[in-house]
Amino acid sequence: MNPATPQASRKIGLPPEQFAAAFPFHFALDGDLKFIQAGDTLKRICADVQTGVALEKIFHAMRPRGEVSRQWIEINRAHFFLLEHRKTNLLLRGEFMQLPEQNLWLFLGSPWFTDSSEISALGLRFEDFAIHDPVADMLQVFQANKIALEDAKKLADKLTAQRAELRLANERLRQQEAETNKLALIAARTDNAVVLTDSSGKVVWVNAGFTRLTGYTMEEVIGKTPGSLLQGPETDRATVQYMHNQLSKGEGFKAEIVNYNKAGRKYWLASEVQPIRDEAGQIVNFMAIQSDITARKNSENLLLETSALQRAMLEGAGYAIIACDKQGIIQLFNPAAERMLGYTAAEMVGKLTPAAFHVPEEIAARAKELTAELGREVPVGFATFTAKAELGQPDQREWTYVRKDGSRFPVLLSVTTLFAERGHLIGSLGVASDLTERKRDEEKLRNTVSELERFNRVMLNREARVLELKRQINQLLAAAGRPPDFSSVTETNPSTKLE
């Protein structure tokens, strides 16, 4: 005890049992610092605390520093002492008090713990502590602080993880925002109409392109389905049904459909519609990108009509129409050509050149003729047919065609070269008419004329003789003094004279 501590006003002593209960970890030493008494709990925990055993053999001085001795105790009496039990490492915190009249040293103290596990490890119970001893409560404080520290660490870890997540999320958000801005810019500026609807198909947003295309402003279309405003009499019902079915199934689609703008003008619309889903996979919007394809549709229709006309001309023509590429390979062989030559288009197209049904000698002769006419060497072959046409000159002449069965017939062939847009040769087109009939007719005509001429000659001689006879009759009648019977045949009517 600190010598400066005031004295108690009354002398109070405790009976040994109560003293032992109040100080279960106390011990008393004789003048040689050997145990003469110890608390029950201390003896239970530190079994080597026995009467007559020296303190220094059982305990080691932790605080104050030094060797266990009377001098060490006396010098440090004003401080607390911390002793370590050599065998169990139990720490005892307390103070030494000298009882001078008995030449004894009394140690009053309690175990010192910094972790609740130590109490358990030493096999101590709360009942082993004096009720006034706050050591057990201190352990609870330690434990509560330890748990609080663990909570704080958990919170810090969670906050650190959240911050990291937040940084990532921010980065993702920043990228998404940049992407969204770009997309928004594209959606706003594109010539295409862009429509965003809710999951039921009602418009929630349209871009300026939509207004340009349809004439409807965003305010006019919000909350309405695009179809209710834009479809009309020529809108194909089957396409509308298809679009409706795809939307019901939540699937995207592409469609081309006739729409009508606010002013009632009809136009063709190409529309690509895609569902937009949330993270749970639920459809939240549909987005449609639309463009006016009226011009393309008109061109397509014109092309279809032109194609149909061409097909009708090719198939219905009485002329053989044969087109070749620039190598001379036949690319087109119309039905009239099939009839004329006995080959099918399948046998000719992509396989043979017109040489298959020409007389080689005629080609050679024509090549020679052209060489002389054009002043350059015209090779024998397909070039023979196109040499003149390539110069832009008409090339129409008679040729002899050879049928598949070997029989021959005359044709009048007109060759035209085909040029692509930039003026380079892509092939030739030959149109041939069968001259067989014409030749036959010409022959027949020639024969008829010849017969008529002969008949005429016969008839002319016969008429001259009749006139002479009439004239002679008239002369005889005149000699008889009678008027002529054939007044038309007189001398005064020279027109009746035969030459």
Place this chain on the structure above:
Amino acid sequence: MYGMVNKAVEDMVIRHHGEAVWEQIKAKAGVTVDVFMSNESYSDDITYNLIGAASEILKTPAEQILISFGEHWVLHTATEGYGNLMHAAGRTLPEFMRNLPSFHSRVTMIFPKLQPPHFECTEITSQSLKLHYYSHRQGLAPFVVGLMQGLGFKFKTPVTVCRIAAKDAGADHDIFAVNWSPASAS
């Protein structure tokens, strides 16, 4: 209530039903606290709302949840957090029960904002006692039943707990008759 109570509810739900269910319960209860600090005081409403939401989402009566929570409190919360001190408080169920009031009083001293229940044990025999439970909170009697059952498991001493006086039925406080087999408690 102190955060350790809510933390224990969280631990029990996650242990048996997973994080996702706990997040659902928290959302339903309108609780936005990320981490409950054991030594911080929170409004009692948070605990009541969490128990109510858990009852709805787990489709289990609140009373049953409170009983399970009492068992969980003893077997996990107290044992994992204060196991050494519980050990020091008693090696058998009767010994622990004898020390329970002072154990609770000690806790009260170190958590100044705590308004803990107060326990008293009377009529202690080798196989039974009467546990008197005084609390200003309503509806937590099933939690006490769970606590006793949990102690039964902890000390391997099967107990039967019967409420013989109920505060919500007009009694001054709740009283439970706790019985156990003397052989297993020795």
